[in-house]
Amino acid sequence: MRGIDMFNPATPVKTQSANTREFKGRCYLDGRTSDPSEQGWMCGSPPPVEKRVTFESDNFLEFPQLRWSLSHMRELLPTVNVWRGRGGGSHFESEDKAPEIDSLEFTDLDGCERRFDEALYETYTDGIIVMHRGRIVYERYFGALERHLPHACHSVTKSYAGTLAATLVQEGTLEETKTVGYYLPELRGTAFEDATFRQVMDMRSGVSFTVDYDDPYSGIWEFSRACGWRPRTKDLDGPRTISDYLRTMSCEGGHGEAFAYKIVDTEVMSWVMARVTGQSFAQILEERIWRPIGCEEDGYLFVDPAGMTVSGAGLSCTLRDLARFGELIRREGDWNGKQLIPATAVHDIRSGGYSKSDVSHPRELSYRSQWWVTNNEVDSFEARGLQGQRLHIAPKAEMVVARFASHPIGESSANEPITGPQILALARTLCG
Amino acid sequence: MRGIDMFNPATPVKTQSANTREFKGRCYLDGRTSDPSEQGWMCGSPPPVEKRVTFESDNFLEFPQLRWSLSHMRELLPTVNVWRGRGGGSHFESEDKAPEIDSLEFTDLDGCERRFDEALYETYTDGIIVMHRGRIVYERYFGALERHLPHACHSVTKSYAGTLAATLVQEGTLEETKTVGYYLPELRGTAFEDATFRQVMDMRSGVSFTVDYDDPYSGIWEFSRACGWRPRTKDLDGPRTISDYLRTMSCEGGHGEAFAYKIVDTEVMSWVMARVTGQSFAQILEERIWRPIGCEEDGYLFVDPAGMTVSGAGLSCTLRDLARFGELIRREGDWNGKQLIPATAVHDIRSGGYSKSDVSHPRELSYRSQWWVTNNEVDSFEARGLQGQRLHIAPKAEMVVARFASHPIGESSANEPITGPQILALARTLCG
Structure with missing residues (x-):
């Protein structure tokens, strides 16, 4: 104390x-x-x-x-289980490279020389697993996190949802050129009606959504209250379910014109998936990923007051189970000979979403099916979430990094100047 | 439909x-x-x-x-996990006696002839497991319940808590003659101060607590609102945590004078346990029961707005894990050679709490350490919860019955006229 x-x-x-x-x-x-x-x-x-x-x-x-909360979300909010099944956790080979990795030195984006282990504290890391060629080479837990405790994934959840959406598209269950209005009669006559499924998959709907974490009236907080994540007050009320909230929105531009990162596109995407499959996001996730890859613990998702799962930020899972998902994607959807996700879906994600000269998206990043694609020297692509959550896949380095954190600043820009070069240095070392 | x-x-x-x-x-x-x-x-x-x-x-x-809710409580309220550990579920031998048991005939307390299988529907059963000599001889699920889904235990939770309290007394960690005020400075100067630990264990504090499920101002609903289980309105407010609520109570009689079934005694009992061990009820339950007996799924407990676990009614678990607990108690605390609960604690529970001539408790039942003791021909004792939850142990029949239900009427008196004779007929059949 x-x-x-x-x-x-x-x-x-x-x-x-x-x-x-x-x-x-x-x-x-x-x-x-x-x-x-x-x-x-x-x-x-x-x-x-x-x-x-x-x-x-x-x-x-x-x-x-939040350094406590992110490892205890279910104690604060209602949640639905994502069952791991009866098989027991799938086995991980391991090869401890901690001494080598801890002492790894790198230069951050501000030109500061850093050591790998110290940088974990600098970025408020709660846990990190590094996998190389399918083996755990590094695994550490900090703060409130333990191996068996689920931690908030925040927007890393989106990449689970996007992977499942890409799978349904590849399988022909969903058509990416069809509109949201085609699938969801409830959204006919709303801003989302004419957006295509692909446009919401890639965050290119023209729907207006403000994200200002300091303004309780901004879209992100109104959405959060609709999800049941934030207490209501007399002044801060509004729609009381996700689906009601989505119906209130308006457009600021044409669909497909520009990338604009917004959770509401993810919720619409998942709503379409639920309607077409007849399963909730929790059920699809359990059936297609959680049980087949042998997650060792149950995960869980927030539910809104109508029982709808929140697929844009609602998942909590253990670090090892996040790493398993990363391995599944690194192996292009193959899990011990079973093709759980079509390889073509992973290839499509890795191709990136749109021209990197598009001024509407971050420099040197593109976004495809709810994944960030870097096109760096090891072809990295990433799932990212507020406060430093990250699942990084570096195919050319045969590396996966799963990382939970509780950084004081939500936006990735706060930890990226350290975490980005740190992970790249690691990839280079493992390649060498 | x-x-x-x-x-x-x-x-x-x-x-x-x-x-x-x-x-x-x-x-x-x-x-x-x-x-x-x-x-x-x-x-x-x-x-x-x-x-x-x-x-x-x-x-x-x-x-x-509630036929849906009782298998989905965590989707409605915040909960804390009770981890099963990494060992995987402990093995059950089984020997299917379903045909013989289904066709078993018995006479209910109203004189009506019934068949075992039909009676399950009459009592709104969600699941039932019958164990005989440690083997599952009957296992069925109905309604919203599935083998891997936790179901609300309601007041069966109390018997878990009472067993742990009896254990701590037998081990000498707690003294049953010491007062609540001795252990909890927060309750000095309140109605609970001079009640002994044994008196709250046996529901013999003199504290006044009204239970009228039709009256939103009765003690049970005020307590429920303090737990966070019921929505608040302007008119229905009051204390906002369990510990705050307990401090508001008053006495209607002297401590030890009479049995009066009331959840608040259980909460005080568990609060004392938490204070003395430095662990929450969830942690004690996990460490001493859930992991050692190899529960196959995690359980969970409600938490109040301050994060305190509700030990009088807050547990949800799978039917098989409830049956495991029943087996542990039937085996007098021994689990494959490990004495998890002192045999003396189980003997003390089975001895019953007080004279059956005491007019303040139900006829032919006594209550000890949060268990109902019947003293019937097979020495049965039971954990009971609203809507028909029951864990029945019949030592002389070497039988355990674990049962979840969602009866329209909360009180056990609604299903007891059928369930009581049904279970006794089963015990006689298995003995024979």
Whole structure:
């Protein structure tokens, strides 16, 4: 117990010190000091009021409380299970390369020289697994995370959903040129009606959606309240289910004109999948991925107040089960001789979505079927989520990195200057 | 889909017909017609409004919706996991006696002749396992329940908690003659202060607690709102955590004077356990029971808004894992050579709690350490929960019956006239 008593734990600390880091002009407790076991969140029966992380007080997504929350989401919100089946967890070969990897040095995007192990603290890592040629070569847990505990995937969830959507397209169950209105009568007459399935898969609908985490009236928070993730107040009300929220939206441009990253496209995509298959996202995920690859623990998904699963950010799973999914994708959908995902679906994802000269998407990245495609020297593509969640696949390095984190800043831009070069340095080392 | 369209599904049906049963002067859909798959609860993406079972609408504990809810509690409320560990489910020997058991005939307490299999529908059974000499001889699932799905245990949870309390007493970790106030400074100056640990274990505190399921202001609903199980309204507010609620209570009699079945005694008992061990009820349950007996699925517990586990009614688990616990108790705490629960703790439970001439408790039953003790011809003792949950141990018949149900009427008195004689007939058959 150190460092916290002088601070209001729900807000950034006021002054920079040896135990803080500055992001966007604000100071936050550093990776070691903000460790939940140091902070004592939710310790005691009941925990003292000032150590509680709760839905009602709406502090569970604040830093540093979220360092506890992201490993305990089901204790805060209703969830639906994604069953692992009866087979027991599939076996991982392992070959410990921790000493070599820990001491790996690299230069971050700001020109700072760093060591691999220290960089994990700098980026508020909760857990990391590195797989090389199908073997675990590195595995570490920090903070509130343990091997058997599911951690929030945030938008990494989207890449599970996008992979399943790409699978249904390749199988012919869904046609990517058909419109949302064709599949969902409920969205006829709404902004989504004429968007094609492919456009929502690639976040190219023209639907307007504001993302400002500091503005409680922005689209992201209105959506979150519709999901049941945020408490309502008299002033902050609005639609009470995802499907009701999606019907309220309007367009800011033509469909297909530009990439705009927005969770609502993912929810529409998954809604179409549910309608066509007659299964919820949880059921599709369980049947096509969780059970066949032998996940060792159940995963879970948030459900909205109508029981709809949230496929754009709702998954929690263990780090090892995330790594298993990464291996499945690295192996182009083949799992011990069973083609669970069509190889053509993985090839299509890796091809990237659109011209990299398109000014509407991030530099040197494209987005296809809910995956970020880098086109770097090891052909990496990634699933990314707020606070530093990441599933990185580097085919040419035969490497998968699964990583959970609880960074004070949501956007990937906060940890990317370190995490990006760190992972690339690792790929180069393993290749060499 | 039959039978429901003409009714308001949230209320009992108006007129008796071939598809209804009458209880307490009201008609309800019968066991077959109220099957959730027939009713279509929560089917569709999203389910149509009239088929939704939700927390917000407060219909999830109404009949017939609860036939779906009791197998899906985590989708409605926040929960904490009770991990099964990595060992995989422990093996059950089995010997199918279904034909013999299904056709078993018995006379219910109203003098009606019944068959075993038909009686399961009459009592709204969701699942039943019969074990004899450690082997599964009968196993059936109905309605929304499947082998791998956890079902609400309701007050059967209390018997898990009471067994652990009895264990801690036998081990000397807790002293049953010490008072609640001795262990919990927070309850000094409250109605619970001078009650002994043994008195709360046996529901003999003098604390006043009203249970009227039809009155939203009664103790049981105020407690439920404090747990976060029921929506709040402007008129229906009150304490917002279990521990806050317990501090508001008053006495109606002296401690130890009379038995009065009330969940608040269980919560105080578990709070003491948590304080003394430094572990939550979920952690104690996982460490001492769930993992050692090789449960095949994780269980889960409700948590209140402060993250406290609800030990009086909060557990959901699979039917097989409930049966495992029953076997552990039938074997007097021995699990394949490991004494997980002291045999003396089980002997003490079986001895019953107090004189059966005590007019304050039900006829021919006594209550000890949160178990109902029958003293019938096969020395049965039971864990019981609302809507027909039951774990029945008949030592002289070497029999365990684990049973989940979703009866329209909460109180055990509704299904007991059939279930009691049904289980006793089974015990006699297996003995013979």
